[in-house]
Amino acid sequence: MGLATRLTLALGGGHVTLPGAGRIAVFGPRAGADLSALPRDRVQVITTLRPDFDYFSAQGFDRATAPSGRYAAALVCMPRARALAQAMVAQAAACTDGPVIIDGDKTDGIESMLRALRAHARATPGAPLSKAHGKLFILAPGADLSDWQPEGPRTIEGGFITAPGSFSADGIDPGSRALADTLPATLGARVIDLGAGWGYLSARALSRDSIEHLDLVEADHDALDCARTNITDARAHFHWADATAWRPDTPANTVIMNPPFHTGRNADPGIGRAFIAAAAMMLKPAGALWLVANRHLPYETTLAQHFKRVEEAAGDSRFKILHASHPSRQRR
Structure with missing residues (x-):
């Protein structure tokens, strides 16, 4: 107003x-x-x-x-x-x-x-x-x-290209790195990266030969353009879309994400909760969600509402890596 x-x-x-x-x-x-x-x-x-x-x-x-x-x-x-x-x-x-x-x-x-x-x-x-x-x-x-005027996309650690003003434009986000380091060796044939940004999590996930199809879903047009540059793997598919509204043509085995939690300058866990609810709708009955969140964010209750199994797989004083599986049938 x-x-x-x-x-x-x-x-x-x-x-x-x-x-x-x-x-x-x-x-x-x-x-x-x-x-x-x-x-x-x-x-x-x-x-x-x-x-x-x-x-x-x-x-x-x-x-x-x-x-x-x-x-x-x-x-x-x-x-x-x-x-x-x-x-x-x-x-x-x-x-x-x-x-x-x-x-x-x-x-x-x-x-x-x-x-x-x-x-x-x-x-x-x-x-x-x-x-x-x-x-x-x-x-x-x-x-x-x-x-x-920005000089244009910049190159950071690992040779990744980022866009000025996008999330973690100055370097790899520590939470995303922690999640990538924790992901299991097997993620299934079909994987979705919700809020993919400039593609760091997807790039790490695609080191697995077992992945046949990976969807990167990102609302920021500039960040997604960087992801297209950073990931040239033919298994990657790029979608400029609202992660909470987008749906895959075929349910996925795994969703990975580092969901945003700010609206303007204010923390808003509701965004992450919406990502979790959306992820549950994208998965196969035995599918799994892997996400990283700041330690203080209260996502466990929402995860329990949408998944039958929830656990903290790893973490430290700053971050927690949460693993949820088997989305609840009544939510589908």
Whole structure:
């Protein structure tokens, strides 16, 4: 509601004046965001996250995973990751001839973004409108933020390619490494990696010759593109999809996953619970789920609701490796 409130006040009070014609790019709005203050027929929503892409598709908006051509104005909805936020603002400034509107809640880092732009030698942010626990301000046309543009995919340990702003972009996630080290020698012929990211778990799993088919399911378009580069094995199949809604054509022997547990800056175990419920629907009657989670996350109850057998296979003070098998028939 914060974005809708601030945007409505800004447009209605003259704080922001949109050009009378031309496309308006909206970078990174999350599912549920209210964009009704903008002229829908001129808006193009730009997002790499499949659930958000699908939400705005259902709302009737034009969508894209990357900007194309020039825009008369732009709105940047602040993401959680600072590097990604700077990249989005720089991208918006580079393709927009008119004002770039930047909006975010305080918990999104909007105040640090405003400070960073004020300190930048080639950017002129306007006075902010503060409302509903956040801020909205305009970046004047002509800002040169080329130094904020990401250099592109980076190469990390093991030769893996990662995308700026994606999960574990700077290195292999310790939890994922722990899970990969714990997985048994036999996973079955068909395996699914839910929330596959840039493909680390799948790459490790595919060292097993017994795997015939592995589905990588990932909602982040950029991360999945990296996975396609990192994994050239013909047994791998890539799906840009919401892991909680996607279903395989054939039930799997094993699901592996390191589920996300944040919405914005807030911990949300409900995401992991949804991953667990989805995994149970994807497995054969004797199938197994292997997942890693931070020690404090309360997934055992949900696992017990969806699987007949649940155990902690390994762990330390930071992580736990959970193994569940035989999804409950009443849940299928």
